[in-house]
Amino acid sequence: MQPRNMSMSGVVDLAAVKAAAEAKAKAEQARAEAARQAARGGGAPAPAGAVPPSALVIDVDEAGFERDVLQLSSEVPVVLDFWAEWCQPCKQLSPLLERLVTEANGRLVMAKVDVDANQMLMQQFGIQGIPAVFAVVAGQVLPLFQGVAPEQEIRATLAQLVQVAEERFGIIGIQVDPNAEGPGAGAAAAAPPAGPHDALLEAAVSALDAGDLGGAVQAYKNVLADDPANTEAKLGLAQAELLARVQGMDPQAVRTVAAENPKDPQAQIAAADLDLVGGHVEDAFGRLVDTVRVTAGAERDTVRLRLLELFEVIGPDDPRVAAARTALARVLF
Numbered sequence: 185m186q187p188r189n190m191s192m193s194g195v196v197d198l199a200a201v202k203a204a205a206e207a208k209a210k211a212e213q214a215r216a217e218a219a220r221q222a223a224r225g226g227g228a229p230a231p232a233g234a235v236p237p238s239a240l241v242i243d244v245d246e247a248g249f250e251r252d253v254l255q256l257s258s259e260v261p262v263v264l265d266f267w268a269e270w271c272q273p274c275k276q277l278s279p280l281l282e283r284l285v286t287e288a289n290g291r292l293v294m295a296k297v298d299v300d301a302n303q304m305l306m307q308q309f310g311i312q313g314i315p316a317v318f319a320v321v322a323g324q325v326l327p328l329f330q331g332v333a334p335e336q337e338i339r340a341t342l343a344q345l346v347q348v349a350e351e352r353f354g355i356i357g358i359q360v361d362p363n364a365e366g367p368g369a370g371a372a373a374a375a376p377p378a379g380p381h382d383a384l385l386e387a388a389v390s391a392l393d394a395g396d397l398g399g400a401v402q403a404y405k406n407v408l409a410d411d412p413a414n415t416e417a418k419l420g421l422a423q424a425e426l427l428a429r430v431q432g433m434d435p436q437a438v439r440t441v442a443a444e445n446p447k448d449p450q451a452q453i454a455a456a457d458l459d460l461v462g463g464h465v466e467d468a469f470g471r472l473v474d475t476v477r478v479t480a481g482a483e484r485d486t487v488r489l490r491l492l493e494l495f496e497v498i499g500p501d502d503p504r505v506a507a508a509r510t511a512l513a514r515v516l517f
Contacts, residue, residue, distance in 0.1 A: 235290075237360055241282050244295040246302050253295050257320040260357045261349045263294045263328070263342070264318040266311055273332045274315045280335060281317070284342055291346045291357040319345050322353045351415055352499075354385075381407045381414060388420055397428040422496035429454075430461050442471075449475060449483045453490050460494055468494060469508035477515045488512070 244252045253262050265281055267274035278296065285294040299306045299314055309318060309325070317328045328341055349355040388403035404421035407414050435458055441448070442455035452475040459468035472491040476484055491512060495505045 235358055235360060237286060237289075237362065240286055240288075240290070240292070240360070241294045241296070244297055246304050249305065253320055254323050256293060257324075258322055258355070260290065260293050260355065261345050262320045263292055263345070264309075264320065265294060265296045266299050266306065266309070266314050266316040266318075267296060268299050268314060271314050277315045277317075277332050280338065284335075284339055288342065288346065288357075290360040292342060293358070321345070321349045321355065348501075352419060354416075381411060381417070385416055385420070388417075388424070392420075392424060392427075397424055397431065400424040401428060418496060419499065422493055425493070426457060426460065426497055430457050433458060447475070447478050449479055449487050453487060456490070456494065460497060465498060465502075465504050466508075469504065469511075473508060473511045473515055476512065488516070 242252060253264070256262055263281065263285060265274075265278055267278055281294055285292045297305055299311065309316070313330060315332065316330045319326045319328055326345075328345070329338075346357075384403055384407045388400045388407070391397070391399035391403055401421060401424045404417045404424060407417035408421065411417070433454065438451075438454045438458055442451045445451045452471055456468040456471045459465075459471060469491065472487055472494070475487045476491070479487060491508070495508070498505050
C-alpha cells in the first residue's frame with residue numbers, strides 16, 4: 185500500500201490545544217538554548233537534554249508507551265513501526281526507516297513495537313497487518329502507511345511529517361550530540377530562528393491553554409492583520425472561534441432543534457459545530473453540504489461560508505476536506 189497523504193487534523197478539543205501549547209513552549213526553549221549556544225561560540229558543549237544518535241531509534245512496549253511515545257511526541261514527531269520477527273517485509277522496511285530517521289538528525293524519532301509482545305497496542309491501533317507505520321505528534325496519532333513502499337515515497341512522507349509538526353505545532357525536534365558516540369557521527373540539528381510573530385502566537389496558545397478564547401481569537405487576528413497568509417494563525421483562529429461558539433451550548437437542545445428543523449440554516453450550523461468538536465468530522469461536513477442543497481440565496485451562502493470555516497479547522501490536506509469540497513461543488517454547480 186502506498187503512503188497516504190498526511191495531515192495534522194482530527195478531533196478539535198481543549199486537550200489537543202493544550203498539547204500544542206506545551207509543544208510550542210518546548211520549541212521556544214529549544215530556540216532560546218540555540219541562541220545561547222551561538223552567543224558562546226562554536227566550541228560550546230551540547231545543551232542539557234541533547235541525546236546521542238543511538239537514542240533516535242528506540243524499542244517501546246505497552247508499559248512505557250505513554251512516557252516513551254506520547255510525552256516525547258510533544259518535542260519531536262515519533263514514527264511508530266509495528267513489526268514482528270517472523271515478518272519478512274518488516275525486515276525490509278525497518279532498516280530503511282531507521283536510516284531515514286537517523287538522517288533527519290533529531291527532527292524525528294523512531295519507536296519500534298513488536299506486535300507479538302504488545303498485542304494490546306496492536307488492537308488499540310486497529311492494525312490488521314504488518315508492517316504498519318504510524319506517527320504521533322503532540323499526542324495525536326496519524327496513520328502513515330501499511331506494507332513496504334519505495335524509499336522515495338517514504339522519504340517524502342517523513343519530510344511532510346516534519347513540516348506539519350513544525351508549522352502547526354511549533355515542534356522542531358530534539359538536539360543530537362554527535363560527540364556522545366564519537367566524532368563524525370553527524371552534525372547537530374540547527375534550530376530555526378524565531379519568527380517575527382512568535383510572541384503573538386505564543387500569547388494566543390497561552391490564552392487557549394488558560395481557557396481565554398476571546399484573548400486567543402484577538403491574538404491570532406493581530407498576527408493575521410500583519411501577515412494574512414500565516415498558516416498557524418489561520419488554523420489557530422479557526423479553532424479558537426469554533427471553541428468559542430460551542431462554549432455554553434446545550435448539546436441535547438441543539439441537536440433536538442436541528443432534527444426538528446432540517447432546513448433551518450442556523451440550527452444545522454450549530455449542530456455541525458458540535459459535530460466537529462466531538463470528532464464527527466464527516467457528519468459535520470455532510471450536514472452542511474445537505475443544508476446547502478436545500479437552501480438558497482443568502483441562507484445558502486451563510487451555510488457555505490461556515491463550511492469553509494470548518495475546512496480551515498481541519499486543514500486543507502485532510503482527505504475528508506477534499507471529499508467535502510467535491511460534494512459541495514456538486515451541490516453548487
